[in-house]
Amino acid sequence: GAGVSQSPSNKVTEKGKDVELRCDPISGHTALYWYRQRLGQGLEFLIYFQGNSAPDKSGLPSDRFSAERTGESVSTLTIQRTQQEDSAVYLCASSLVTGTNQPQHFGDGTRLSIL
Amino acid sequence: EDQVTQSPEALRLQEGESSSLNCSYTVSGLRGLFWYRQDPGKGPEFLFTLYSAGEEKEKERLKATLTKKESFLHITAPKPEDSATYLCAVQAVGGTYKYIFGTGTRLKVLA
Numbered sequence: 001g002a003g004v005s006q007s008p009s010n011k012v013t014e015k016g017k018d019v020e021l022r023c024d025p026i027s028g029h030t031a032l033y034w035y036r037q038r039l040g041q042g043l044e045f046l047i048y049f050q051g052n053s054a055p056d057k058s059g060l061p062s063d064r065f066s067a068e069r070t071g072e073s074v075s076t077l078t079i080q081r082t083q084q085e086d087s088a089v090y091l092c093a094s095s096l097v098t099g100t101n102q103p104q105h106f107g108d109g110t111r112l113s114i115l
Numbered sequence: 116e117d118q119v120t121q122s123p124e125a126l127r128l129q130e131g132e133s134s135s136l137n138c139s140y141t142v143s144g145l146r147g148l149f150w151y152r153q154d155p156g157k158g159p160e161f162l163f164t165l166y167s168a169g170e171e172k173e174k175e176r177l178k179a180t181l182t183k184k185e186s187f188l189h190i191t192a193p194k195p196e197d198s199a200t201y202l203c204a205v206q207a208v209g210g211t212y213k214y215i216f217g218t219g220t221r222l223k224v225l226a
Contacts, residue, residue, distance in 0.1 A: 106158035
């Protein structure tokens with residue numbers, strides 16, 4: 001497709017389970033970003049990739065959160081031992097290169113609900 | 116600490132009633148300021164990038180302006196289809212390319 005694709009669009013799971021969220025960036029985009037959007041709050045930065053490397057992981061809330069990117073394409077965000085406070089929409093964005101003159105383009109997110 | 120504050124939180128306008136949304140920011144050095152539109156259940160959709168004070172960008176009924184402390188998104192003669200949440204974000208100079216977002220302004224335009 002032409003845009004950033006995220007799957008699943010919705011995920012409901014029980015507290016304590018692990019979840020994997022997937023992001024397919026726009027083809028050719030070397031930079032990829034993960035954000036979290038809690039209800040009524042702004043987007044919080046989690047991590048960004050340049051190619052397959054993650055120069056900035058400063059937004060990951062705890063060691064339960066990890067992310068990887070392979071083939072300079074698909075990225076996976078993994079949350080282990082989920083907690084109720086992890087409930088949020090997880091958004092992925094990509095840009096052609098890292099920098100201001102290439103804005104980030106967002107997918108529609110994965111809505112994660114922890115029971 | 117880099118910070119973005121948007122006001123008002125919510126705004127209701129009659130169709131055709133022009134208004135402005137505010138985005139105030141504090142950042143060590145501004146690399147760029149971004150406006151996005153977000154519809155319910157969707158990801159943010161890019162509108163504008165502004166780089167330096169005095170810059171203006173326009174698209175249809177929207178016009179974004181930038182000063183050293185704030186940005187305004189002016190909406191001229193809005194239509195119901197302009198109803199959405201408008202998000203402002205900044206990118207700071209200095210090594211990381213993350214966006215720092217405000218909490219948005221929810222705009223409702225009534226027919």
